[in-house]
Amino acid sequence: SSILHIAAVVVSGTSVVVYMYTWCLSSSIHISAVVVSMFSTIICGFLFLLVVKRLPEHVQVDDPAVVKRLAKKLERQQIPLRSDYGYKVSLFSHLHQYSRKAPLTQQLSIPSTVIHPSIVRLGLQYSQGIVAGSNARSVALLHAFKQVIRDYTTPPNEELSRDLVNKLKPYISFLNQCRPLSASMGNAIKYIKKEISNIPSQCKEEEAKTKLLTCIDRYIEEKIVLAAKAISKYAIEKISDGDVILVYGCSSLVNNILCEAFEKSRKFRVIVVDSRPRLEGREALRRLVQRGISCTYVLISALSYILPEVSKVFLGAHALLANGYVMSRVGTSQIALVARTFNVPVLVCCETYKFCEKVQTDSFVSNELDDPDDLMVTRKGKTQLENWQDVSSLGLLNLVYDVTPPDFVDLVITDLGMIPCTSVPVVLRVKNLDQ
């Protein structure tokens, strides 16, 4: 790919030179060829910077040079490298695929000295799926960072604002190895790094630490807890009596909205749609039924059967991309598509801290591959797919996310209000201005 870039630059450079030369000739200005070539090399330099863009390494796993670079970086940070597992379907061979039975802690020492114990615990909880869901992951991450900051002491001749950020980098690589970071986690990390670097150098360590801890608490309170309350308030306006609401999987925000609406005595019933292999809908079903909401449970294959009964669809989101696409659990785009066919309104609920500057139009380029062994099912003591690795023409694919185009989404409910899907870049611009 670098050869292509150089070729593009050379071609554009020569065309600039030719253009400049003809311009000089036509306007009869006698400028020496040396000056013309110098000028064109400068323009080539700028073009080079514009054209060359580094792709993130987690989508270039099939490129051995990138993998080697990642291994070297991890070795420098003293973090073990987690090896990929199993045969990857060719369309997704550029992504990592890990096995849950080979945790990263196998290669770490007990007790962990390089990585703070609360980060090791968090990584284990991520990779085993004990903490799942983008809100839960962000809160757990910030909680672990609070422990890290509490136990941190500035080494002599170092500044807290620079050293603490460097201390956090290996932890973030470790968490990335355990499970790829979510968009919400990425935004939370950016916020923390900014807060740490903004600490004035004359600030005492204790003061700086308490300031950081209160910042984290405020971030969680504002962006997650209060945002959920605001979103519930807007969403409840959209729920009327007699509604049949369809939800997919287990989104903490959507469950929150439905429970609040039920408490405000709205009369509605819920249809929970679920899909393998995660079967998260069972947990959503449990939470709703515990409150007393009457629910129906179907698998996603029965979607077109159940949709004629549905009046609204509420979906949660993992992230909202800059071009208006919604990144959510795999299966969400199907629900949005079929709902659009049946003319059922689709409402996506998402807090603003999950808005992301990435642009994606398909689910292939950047995604997450979960453990393929999760697709194996044991019924009556027999596991049919037990030896799937021995069959050379068989690959198991366990995708986690997919993207839904904005044409299928009617409304996005955020803590800033109810906006159309295409206003996401505006919100991002306003957010950047604030910061």
Next chain:
Amino acid sequence: MELQAVLMAAGGGSRMMDLTYNTRKPLLPVGNKPLIWYPLNLLERVGFEEVIVITTKEVQKMISTDPKMKLDVKMKLDIVCIQEDADMGTADALRHIQQKIKTDILVVSCDLITDAALHEVVDLFRAHNATLSMLMSKAHEFTETVPGQKGKKKTGEQRDFVGVDGTGKRLLFMANEADLDKGLVIRKSIMRKLPRMHIKTGLVDAHLYCLKKSVVDFLADNKSVSSIRGELVPYLVRKQFSKSMTSPNVNDEADQKLKKKDGNANLEIQILSRDEVLLQLTRERSCWNDHRGDMSEAYHGVRLRCYVHIMDEGMCYRVNTLAAYIEANRLAPKLFDEPAVHPSAAISVRCLIGADSIIGASCQISDKASIKRSMIGASTTVREKVKVTNSIIMHGVTIEEGCNIQGSVICSNTVIGRGADIKYCLVGSAQRIEPEGEHTTLSECDWT
């Protein structure tokens, strides 16, 4: 710091008095290394840098002075001595060192020989924020004949009943046959929450426990608990499902006053950590549950959780009986890759040494000696035409010419006279076996 290691080496070896009346249990040679070397090696391999060793003054003196008992471990050993006649249980020993304990602990017994992957036990402890996490293994039958025992083995110790949930990781029930007079009683509260329980009996407890620091503080307040395995672990397992352990959704004033009146210190208050609000928020937002089929949240809202990792394959022995000691001697050499024959041993050319025998340092093996499947301790002299099969010879032993030793254990500093024929015997320390004697299935020790 995440975990502190504590090695319990003050036990007397009461079930193999024949061997331990002269040599203390932590110093018994297994594969020519002292028994205490094995758990220390395990901790070192896994990455510990410091260990607190609780032992008696005698053992400490021997560790530091005796050149034969050289412990080549690179970790820092913090040796704490307790009085030998104080009759302290393992929990009493933990109470004794309470000041040194600053974080969660990993308690290991000195007689554990295993190649288990410790990260499985510690991962359960970390991931589920458990209070107790322990290691167990499927028991293997001992195949070797035990010297000094006539006839069949006695009906062995009483069984342990261990109840685990469907995943095989959560510990629900633990009782020893001795404590159950009328039968196995399982409380209804457990059956209501976890209706499917697998009860296993053929398991060996490795005596390796990960305990939270709050448990050590609880021990300090409750002086009645004296043994970890006998009292503390069953208490913790029972307490998981007692009424006061569920999350405080019910803020009952009367209930709290009642708890304060209770004599036992409140374990649940000590389990609460800082930032409990954030942990609660995480649990609420996370879409994970460890069970399904009922309306309760993850872990049924139980704060105190006990986990167990049951090893299917791999080596796990507790050397607390003679049979276990012999079995361990057969298999322990697989754990370290030193040469079977020590370089300083003087072996004559015409002797026959089998591939699975171990010769210790400074030994002298003379001509026409035949050594098969045996362990020869350090500084032992084996004269001509001696046949040693399936035996364990400790250090400092002299075996005169023409002896035939089969399936026996000869303790240190003994002299076996010429031409003696010893089969399946256990000979104690510093004995003299007269020449041309024939001994079968005998246990000869001098109890002082």
